[in-house]
Amino acid sequence: MTSRFHRRAFARTLAGSLSVLALADFPRSELCGQDRSAQTLPPLNRFPRMMQEFLVERVAEAHGRSVRAKELLQTRGDAERYVQSVRDRIALCFGPYPEKTDLDARVTGVIERDQYRVEKIIFDSRPNFPVTANLYLPKRPGKVPAVVGTCGHSANGKAAEAYQSFAQGLARLGYACLIYDPIGQGERLQYMVSKNGHVQSKYGVGVREHIQAGNQQFLVGDFLGMWRAWDGIRALDYLLTREEVDPQHVGVTGNSGGGTMTTWLCGVESRWTMAAPACFVTTFLHNAENELPADTEQCPPKALALGLEHEDFLAAMAPKPIVILTKERDFFDVRGGEEAFKRLKRLYTLLGKPDNIALHTGPTEHGYSIENREAMYAWFNRITGVSDAEREPEIVIETDETLQCTPSGQIASAQTATVFSMTRDKALLLQKQRGQVDSGQLPKLIQQVLNVAPNLPNDPPDYRILRNIGNRKYSRPANTTYAVETEAGVFALSYMLTDAPRYSRPPQDARPAVLYVAHRSSDQELRDEDWLRKLITDRPETPVFACDVRGIGEALPNTCGLNSFDDP
Known part of the structure; x- marks a missing residue:
């Protein structure tokens, strides 16, 4: 203390x-x-197990309701109505969506390589809120299919070896791939301090920045998962402005925290034509039972109360083609991935597209390793026909500095907005809007916010x-x-x-x-x-x-x- x-x-x-x-x-x-x-x-x-077992019991009840709802589906019409219902419920978790504003996209540099080029892109997903990204473009004529790449919790974001590898691999196979830094990672630290002449995160890159920003956002009614998904939506908006991109083939993939974002993006964005979430899809119940830690964006508000499970975010995209990429030795329980796939297979079958959903389980531990990357390439190739390659092309890993979009390696400055500054601004706006709260009404308002029963019993509880x-x-x-x-x-x-x-x-x-x-x-x-x-x-x-x-x-x-x- x-x-x-x-x-x-x-x-x-x-x-x-x-x-x-x-x-x-x-x-x-x-x-x-x-x-x-x-x-x-x-x-x-x-009482060290009290809250864990209480949580598991509540999540199990919600999971059971979700499973039973899907078991009741019997016809194509049932399945179509279910897909629409999950889209509506997801919107209640993630909405309302912000207004789309000018991307103000700029290219800060170009890297020329033998079969592809990398453009260093900065775009604003919100006014004065820049996103740093690398656009990998194959050197071939005509329009090409495109993929938005979402990163896991790598300190160096888009420059992490596994994420460079899939973006470069896609480009070498003939895809455009836009991979961007998540909030609080790579070139997008939000809470910066200088130590021994070096800029670093005040709280810690990735998870810790996400928790710091996300917990503050809850107080003003925002959800960090939506902010991060919005970056992905705006990344797609940017991709579709490029003349090289075939809008009939736009996919999304990512691993771990990027698998989280890929899953959420399937639920909140309707323009995807294919998806490959990696090392994330299981069930909320397995995560709770297995005592799995999570950061803010992995816990959508009201999802359990609304009967949503991981697979429902993929169901929102049905019957478009999706491959679920899992790992046998992953801490995201592969059993949950298998259960999710089984329920989605039944849904896709009712919709007449049973072959549009697949499951691949790699043999190793958590990570976007080559076996899962190759499964992703094969899935996208089956859909687009852009390549018949069965193996990943030879990859050349670049240094972090080579891929940086900014001279300093960090985009935030005194002139740019941060998650914290926008949360502060919203808090001040809400304070102004609500005005002075009458002290006599304060207990009632607190009861409403905390969902506390207004009339508690007079008798003391058991003890x-x-x-x-x-x-x-x-x-x-x-x-x-x-x-x-x-x-x-x-x-x-x-x-x-x-x-x-x-x-x-x-x-x-x-x-x-x-x-x-x-x-x-x-x-x-x-x-x-x-x-x-x-x-x-x-x-x-x-x-x-x-x-x-x-x-x-x-x-x-x-x-x-x-x-x-x-x-x-």
């Missing part, structure tokens, strides 16, 4: 009437005579009285832990600090009490936070409670760590 975190204590009576004592931004002082051995005690964590764990070095010599069941299988852990051991329910007399809601761990903060220790010792006659809400402290999942707010 550091002084930058806000702390608040709340005083209330045990009878339930509420008065609030807010204690915010307390400075962190030196430990005033505190037993320093208290700092060495690990935080209590007696457990847990076995006492002594010698925790709190400001009072004894404590009792109550596990309050807030819904089936979910507990809020509340400590009552006392002068003498207590093994029963709290006192029933109605008098003011202090309830401290922990930031990360009541157990740790009751020991480490000087301001909190002083608050307790200054009120010797006041009952003090400290609470760990679900997901922190006593219920911190053992699938993550104490600092996993920013790093899953």
